[in-house]
Amino acid sequence: MAAGQPVIEAKGLSLTFQTADGPVYALSNVDLTVAEGEFVSLIGPSGCGKTTLLRVIADLEQATAGSITVNGLDPETARMKRQYGYVFQAPALLPWRTVEKNVALPLEIFGLSKAERVTRARRNLELVNLKGFEKKFPWQLSGGMQQRASIARALSFDPKLLLMDEPFGALDEIVRDKLNEQLLKLWAETRKTVVFVTHSIPEAVFLSTKIVVMSPRPGRIIDIIDCDMPADRTLDIRETPEFLKVAHRVREGLRAGHSYDD
Numbered sequence: 001m002a003a004g005q006p007v008i009e010a011k012g013l014s015l016t017f018q019t020a021d022g023p024v025y026a027l028s029n030v031d032l033t034v035a036e037g038e039f040v041s042l043i044g045p046s047g048c049g050k051t052t053l054l055r056v057i058a059d060l061e062q063a064t065a066g067s068i069t070v071n072g073l074d075p076e077t078a079r080m081k082r083q084y085g086y087v088f089q090a091p092a093l094l095p096w097r098t099v100e101k102n103v104a105l106p107l108e109i110f111g112l113s114k115a116e117r118v119t120r121a122r123r124n125l126e127l128v129n130l131k132g133f134e135k136k137f138p139w140q141l142s143g144g145m146q147q148r149a150s151i152a153r154a155l156s157f158d159p160k161l162l163l164m165d166e167p168f169g170a171l172d173e174i175v176r177d178k179l180n181e182q183l184l185k186l187w188a189e190t191r192k193t194v195v196f197v198t199h200s201i202p203e204a205v206f207l208s209t210k211i212v213v214m215s216p217r218p219g220r221i222i223d224i225i226d227c228d229m230p231a232d233r234t235l236d237i238r239e240t241p242e243f244l245k246v247a248h249r250v251r252e253g254l255r256a257g258h259s260y261d262d
């Protein structure tokens, strides 16, 4: 990737699904630029196209209009070159494999040697604070730990870009808070670029450098908010006027984008 080039650049991006009930306008005319090292959250009500946008970036769906590049490449080439890691809503770990072997699975499929797989899996498990749990099975871990293991797996090829689809949505608030702090630390340490889907305003404001507010029918961007919280923040920042001001603007955006038939 050339210096200064955006990690993601979408212009006039649209995706219409043709269904038996007629067209569904999942994304309409989306313009979005994500620079290297940014933490960008996509927030909006159900059906506004957050997952679809993430899936287009990951080449799991193809846009019907507009253009998108990922690290300067078309999404298919970026996918083939393993330019991103993807974390799904559910951890999706294989129950019969140990945590370490789950994390090493993409490396095994890629054909790396056992020694290399173990080294990388252990390093990534350490990054998500799961050192000591290598030989456990997924069912021996809490939901939050399982999701951390799936983040470690997404880091397999040390991608510069992490795509995260509501990774903490199913967890209780206390666990989510803890994982938010850990993810912030991981992001600060690794300087990854992150695109993160969430329904939670506090989560978006706490984690992000940029918040993209989306609205449904058609799925579109209605506001992009820069967020400039101090790098060494803790969860206590959520009580501060600066935090509440950004949260208020996100809430206003969500309110404005909500149609009356919802």
Ligand SMILES: Nc1ncnc2c1ncn2[C@@H]1O[C@H](COP(=O)(O)OP(=O)(O)OP(=O)(O)O)[C@@H](O)[C@H]1O
Binding pocket: 017, 018, 019, 024, 025, 026, 044, 045, 046, 047, 048, 049, 050, 051, 052, 053, 219
């Ligand atoms: N494969 C598909 N075929 C038809 N319609 C689809 C398909 N995938 C998504 N949609 C529709 O596209 C719209 C956007 O869906 P998407 O899952 O991106 O929204 P979302 O904002 O991620 O929602 P949620 O917060 O509930 O996950 C929705 O109306 C959804 O029903």
